[in-house]
Amino acid sequence: MDAEQLLDIQGLKLNLPDGTRLLEGVSLRLNAGEALGVVGESGSGKSLTAMSVMGLLPGLKASGSILFSGQELVNLPDKVMRKLRGARIAMIFQDPMTAFLPVRSIGAQIDEQIRLHHRVSRREARARTVQLLERMGVPDPAMAAKRYPHQLSGGLRQRAMIAMALSCTPALLIADEPTTALDVTVQAQILTLLREIREEGAGVMLITHDMGVVAQACTHVAVMYSGLVVENGPVRDVLDRPLHPYTQALLAAIPPLDGPRPERLPTISGQPPTPDNRPTGCVFAPRCSFVRSECAVRPPLTEIEEGRRVACVLYAA
Template identity: 60%
Template sequence: MPVNAPLLEVQNLCVSFATRGQMIPIVENISFSIGEQEILGLVGESGSGKSVTAMALMGLIDAPGVRITGMALFKGQDLLAMSGKQLRTLRGQEIAMIFQDPMTAFTPVYTIGWQIDEQLRVHQKLSRRQARARTVELLGEMGVPDPLNTANRYPHQLSGGLRQRAMIAMALSCNPSLLIADEPTTALDVTVQAQILDLMRNLRKTYGSSVLLITHDMGVVAETCDKTLVLYSGRVAETGTTQALFAHPQHPYTAALLASIPLMSGPRPERLPAIPGSPPQPLERPAGCAFAPRCTYSHATCLPAPPPAFHAINSHHKVACLLPMEGTPLPPRFSANTTATV
């Protein structure tokens, strides 16, 4: 890998599924990069393509009729061009994933310890005794109380927070260079969420890992991520450093997501702003900007094909919207909410 090259560089990733006799694009032309020890937030509403992007990178989409194109260079090697055997060697060892629901990600008929042991024995070639000692050590590092006994328990015997910690321990067992975390705080109470986020922030310090953090929670992104990529209906709406994107959102969708975060100070609004309507189904996606039917500022030029091209606000901030090019400012209340939230 060349000096200063990104750890992961994704170029024009497209994922399409065969439906009703035609190929329906779920993810279209997504590009981003993750540097060494960097945390990138991938955000958007449910159905925006976040998990599909992660599954495609991991080589975990094996549905009949799927078509995946583009490039995903990890340490100079294209993940999308690798064979199944090559990916199995890489998964767990170099790239690991924390799944959204650890209850379904763990095998229910084996103990937590057995499942972590297996990964260590396969990838690290440890003996049974060495693997179990490392498993107990990892669970302890993740803040699991009484890790020795916890290792002998089955997934259903643990709380949601403990299962998530065990999932993180498994993901980190081989010291991966890249960790993909798919909504790791979903369905957890606020206290446990804060603990999990602290673990995520400490990953790069302790293990030197880079993180692709998938979430719909803009507050989590503000606290955790160096860069942010906003997806809408399978396309990139806006991307940039988290600080710049939160302080000066350029896409109405990004601004609306930020406006929906409750303010922690100042006058309390009677009702939080909401985005009208819902994201389009893949078969009903407009030819132009997919957000146009829900956007207060859409006009005739937003709807025709092709979708708006990226406009560079600066070298670290880009947006797929016509408003910045037309010089149309976003509403002041969006900027006020954003500044207060950050």
């Protein structure tokens, strides 16, 4: 039996009011029970894509399609989106210290989300909050629920943020750099939690710079560059046999765990283009060592084998 298609983003474009295009036509797919890692340099559009799914970019003009369980999210009225946000689609934000309100306790904020989407009493909501914090491995969860964000360590704040995201059992969980600045022990615990969530049937979109995290926690990976997806596919296929020159360069820059240590790691020359100065052809061409005349025309994201898509003239039919 085929897995349920949870998220289908096709040709998503995002423009500033002055017409500057931030996303150039992002296409992604995610099934229930899968974890999609979205990787790329800073400014590639990873978080913008996630925020577009959440409907958290007022003032920006979106076009294309974002289908969530068959429902179109692009230009969905905010009143309707509020019913989905937090209940069916939830997000772990990059910095829980700024994502939580500093003047309210952790528990009060999780309680509020539960009561917003479910008809339960304050007591029932608090019991659910404490249960969630306990599942996240927070010591003395009843006391932790009474604490303010600044009174918790970074690792505990991150767990509380995950608890809040899971409070209404969402079908889609978006995690934006959930392990940044955490020690390796806490990082491993959070990745285990994300894997359990996926195994329970939810879909997970994991935004990260860390290919090691992708290898551990994801079933599929999408590589973004300058507002576009340039390669995607099953995680083992992409990491073991990268096709796009940008993906190859990213993986080559990772220090090897065994074998001889190189005196100098490979780097990608140049800088990513800014949205107002994006090349008309292949967006990676100015930094690519395989550039050719055909790169003057932007290659589409094309399926070259089952489950593998790449946007590069090297693989044109």
